Amino acid sequence: MDQAQNVVDPGTLSPRAVSLRQHWDVLPGTVLTAIGERTGRIDRVVPAETGYSSHIAATLDTERGRIFVKGMRDRDGLARTQQTEAAVNPHVSSIGPRLLWRVVTDGWDVLGFAHTEGRTADFGQSSGDLPLVVATMAELARISAPGPDLPSAEDRWSGYTDRQTDAALLRGDSLLHTDWHHTNLLVTPDHRMHVVDWAMAARGPVWIDPACWVVWLVYSGHPAQEAERWAAKVRSWSAAPDGALDVFSSVLARYWQDIGANHPNTMTYRLRDAAAAWAAHRHARA
Ligand SMILES: Nc1ncnc2c1ncn2[C@@H]1O[C@H](COP(=O)(O)OP(=O)(O)OP(=O)(O)O)[C@@H](O)[C@H]1O
Ligand SMILES: [Mg+2]
Structure with missing residues (x-):
């Protein structure tokens, strides 16, 4: 050719x-x-x-x-x-x-x-919005997933696990947003955060949301280690069973690779690279 x-x-x-x-x-x-x-x-x-x-x-x-x-x-x-x-x-x-x-x-x-009056959140390294995201995720963590019709984290991601048994790690009953793009968070003039765009919401274990956020933080310029430090401020992060975050970082690396291949654009490529960087960081220290 x-x-x-x-x-x-x-x-x-x-x-x-x-x-x-x-x-x-x-x-x-x-x-x-x-x-x-x-x-x-x-x-x-x-x-x-x-x-x-x-x-x-x-x-x-x-x-x-x-x-x-x-x-x-x-x-x-x-x-x-x-x-x-x-x-x-x-x-x-x-x-x-x-x-x-x-x-x-x-x-x-x-x-x-x-309509929410406000600006989109800033995920930059020195942004004052990051503690707001932590607080918002903590509030979301208290909400159970509604009804049986919500897509499950297991259905979305189990195809990206190495071993069939790892899919069980993706089961849970919390309501997850999963799409932590900074433009899906609006900061109001009185400094409250509104989460919009629940199109990708799912049912799953509560630690998945801060884990998804890591990729968006790396995408926004944080080194993986620092991105994890922010995610770890969300209490539900520590609900992840041993090894679950290692597994999930690999799952997200494959998932975003797939998304980049099927929807090629500069954003999906950067997300693919961010997810790969997080997985590499986790596996380097595992
Ligand atoms: N209720 C709202 N009030 C004000 N602005 C909003 C509201 N909901 C969404 N927006 C703004 O509109 C933008 C687009 O909305 P949203 O993200 O829900 O849809 P989308 O474009 O289909 O999503 P995406 O392409 O990000 O998956 C958001 O990034 C946000 O800035
Ligand atoms: Mg959106």
Whole structure:
């Protein structure tokens, strides 16, 4: 094969370039009418600046106030994450914006949330937001997973374990967020943290969330050892049975490698490298 054919234009690898986002105007009239019945007149639509998985994500200024809307075309099972968000929402009202309504019609599944006024969290090494994340995770750790329909950590990750027996480590009944991207955490002007984007929520052992956070911290520039030091401030980190974090670091390294291969972009590549760095750190000292 011609070498040139293998060269990927870096422009096509930016998360923006692979974003699934569409313009508000793609929503059919039936969906807009159903949304309007909940919101009253819509005066302004401001597309979300961060994230890229939802087909529609925007802040709306409406007759009844400001809301945040997130919509997916209900095709090929793509919108099943909307069900996860809807199922989890009533259980996390202490740490996240409330779901106000859901519209499922004409091929679309749209969620309307209370709008959180705030900025996205900063995971930088000297950021004052890191203790807030620790406190937020501690609060989440107290919440049990709702209903049997929530995806399980075991289902998501057992395919990435070395040994069948390791899959048992992924069983648990805590509610997990798992997607600790800094843009999924909003810091309000009164310095509270709201966790959004529960699309990847799962049921599993409580130590999984701080473990997932390690990868996002390394991605944000922390050396693996320092990232672990932050994660270890979350009490549930120490609930991990012996060897579980070693196993899970390898699981995440394979998982993110897979995600990078199937969704190539600069962000997934950096996450792949961050997860590999954490696994290497753990296994170097094991
Ligand atoms: N209730 C809310 N109020 C204000 N802003 C919000 C709210 N929910 C989400 N956002 C902002 O919108 C962005 C996109 O939302 P979200 O992450 O839920 O969807 P997404 O783009 O589908 O996710 P991703 O691509 O990260 O998987 C978030 O990064 C956050 O900054
Ligand atoms: Mg997000």
